[in-house]
Amino acid sequence: MNVHEYQAKELLKRYQVPTQEGVAVGDAAAAVAAYQQIASQTGSKFAVVKAQIHAGGRGKGRMVEVPEQSGVSVVKSAEDVERVAKNILGNTLVTIQTGAAGKKVNKILVAQDMYYDGPSDRKEFYLSILLDRTKKQNVIMYSTEGGMDIEEVAHNTPEKIFKEWVAPNMALQGYQARNIAFNLGLSGEAFKNMVKFVTNLYNAYIGLDCSMLEINPLFKSADDKIIAVDCKMDLDDNAMLRHADLKEMRDKAEEDPTEVEAGEYNLNYVKLDGNVGCMVNGAGLAMATMDMIKLAGGEPANFLDVGGTANAQTVEAGFRIIMKDPNVKAILINIFGGIVRCDRVASGVIEAYKNLGNISIPIIVRLQGTNAEVAKELIENSGLKVQSAILLSEAAQLVQDAIAGK
Template sequence: MNLHEYQAKELLKRYNVPTQEGVAVSSVDEAINAYKKISVDNGTKFAVIKAQIHAGGRGKGRMIEVPDQSGVVVVKNAEGVENAAKNILGNTLVTIQTGPAGKKVSKLLIAQDMYYDGPSERKEFYMSVLMDRAKKQNVIMYSTEGGMDIEEVAHNTPDKIYKEWVKPGFPLQGFQARKIAFNLGLSGTAFKNMVKFVSNLYDAYVGLDCSMLEINPLFKSADDKILAVDCKMDVDDNSLMRHADLADMRDKSEEDPTEVEAGEHNLNYVKLDGNVGCMVNGAGLAMATMDMIKLAGGEPANFLDVGGSANAQTVEAGFRIIMKDPNVKAILINIFGGIVRCDRVAAGVIEAYNKLGNINIPIIVRLQGTNAEAAKELIVNSGLKVQSAILLSEAAQLVQDAVNAN
């Protein structure tokens, strides 16, 4: 589950991670009032307005409706706040991570200006914490070259990206935190503050069950404070049973509507770019099915796992979701009957087909396992335009033939 910047910063504060102060707003009037508070509290006329969407590259992004307006802007008076808020709120921001469709901006973060002293005294770093699956350990990645061009730094000068691994179940050790601060070239007060920052940041990563926690830029101010100026936080969905308050932070408007609908029916759905809709029970079988589709020359349009309790309702919901994708030219249903009975799935397919009506794309069904023969008989005698297959390779070829025929 992705979180907005303002949400992530509030969570970091629970772990004593210093952050850039700010106020989340959803209207122009709220933005002006927040600016007045920020400017008074920090003794400066400058503030930063940040579009709140689940995507990076906001500073380099552009609003579709106002092409010369980016998603991050520095303002120095209430008039600037009003103009920027009007240009950004309710409009669509396109960044390198959103794709050409962009994302609608419904909230802004009015944040304090961090650049209040000479440039020679301040510094931007990069830091993230995530799982290194190859080493089966958490890893802290960090660099002296933080800011908007970190992707170019990683690509062109990978030697400037440092890594520190931490064994699961163990805290970040003191010597590791000091090593990180040393590699970032810090000394004195800034060194001590960085050691505390890194230790608390790692505690937040573990305590919040994050799958990724990124701070960019990680800022050293002219007076040696260390703060998170921007934060991207992904929380492992599987941990939300332990974090009811985090589950309430989910912003469904930022997610794919079909994936949200699938979740409401307890279906695991991920949209892809192909033209063959897949409905399968079990993640492993789903991956194998997609592989077979590609080997047959097709392209899967989605990953859809109906789980081990497939019935008429879940099959119908799966059909509805798959058919919302206009690129789908055929549907392959591949069910292995272990826990679930194949005849029950077949009955669900028939019921869903009749209920939905007007299904004018080919449907291929492969049912193997418990009561597979009874299931095939149900499909054959249904009178529906549904093709049945025994082998997975046969099913994949039938799908490809159907796609080519269209």
């Protein structure tokens, strides 16, 4: 589960991680009030306004309706704040990570300006924590070259990216935190503050069950404070049972509506760009099914795993979700009857077909396993325009014919 920058910073504060102070708001008037509050606290007329979306590259992004407006702006008056807020709120921001469609901005963060001390005294770093699956350990990746161009640094000068691995059953060791501060070229008070920052940040990563935690930029101020100016945080969905309070941070408006709907029926769904809809039980079989579709000359339009307890309700929900994609020219249902009986799935397909009605695209059902022959007979005797198969090769041929319009 992704969270917004302002939410991530609030979570980091629980672990004594210093962050850039700010106020999240949803309208221009509230933005002006937040700016005035920050100005009175800091004694500076400068502040920064940031669009809150689940994507990076906001500083280089552009608003569709106001192309001269980026997703991040420095302001120095209440008038500036009002103008920028109106340019951003309710409009669509396109960044390198959103794709051409962009994302609608519903909130902005009005935050203190961290660059008051001038370019000669400030320093930006990069630091992230995630799981290195090849080593089966958490890895802290960091660099002296933080900021908006970190992707170019990783591509052009990978030697500037350092890594520190931590075993998942151990805490970050003191010598590792000191090694990070040393490689970042720090000394004195900044060195001590970085050691404390990294230690607390790693504790937050573990304590919140993050799957990824990125601080960019990680800022060193003129007085050697170490502060998280920006934060991107992904929380492990599988750990939400331990964090009931964090579920409320989910912003469904930032997610694909069909994926949200699928989640309500406990369906694992990911939209793709192809022309053949897939409904399968089991992730491994789903991957094999997508390969089969490509070999048959088609392209998978989605990944949809109905799990091991498919019934009429989940099958019908799967149908509805798949058919919302106008690019789908055929639907392939590939079920292995182990835990779930094939005849039960067949009955669900027939019931769903009747309930939905007016299905004009070809539907191929391949059932193998418990009661597969009974299921095939049920479908063939249903009188519906559903084609059945037992062998994978049969299903592949039927998909190929459907794509060809036969």
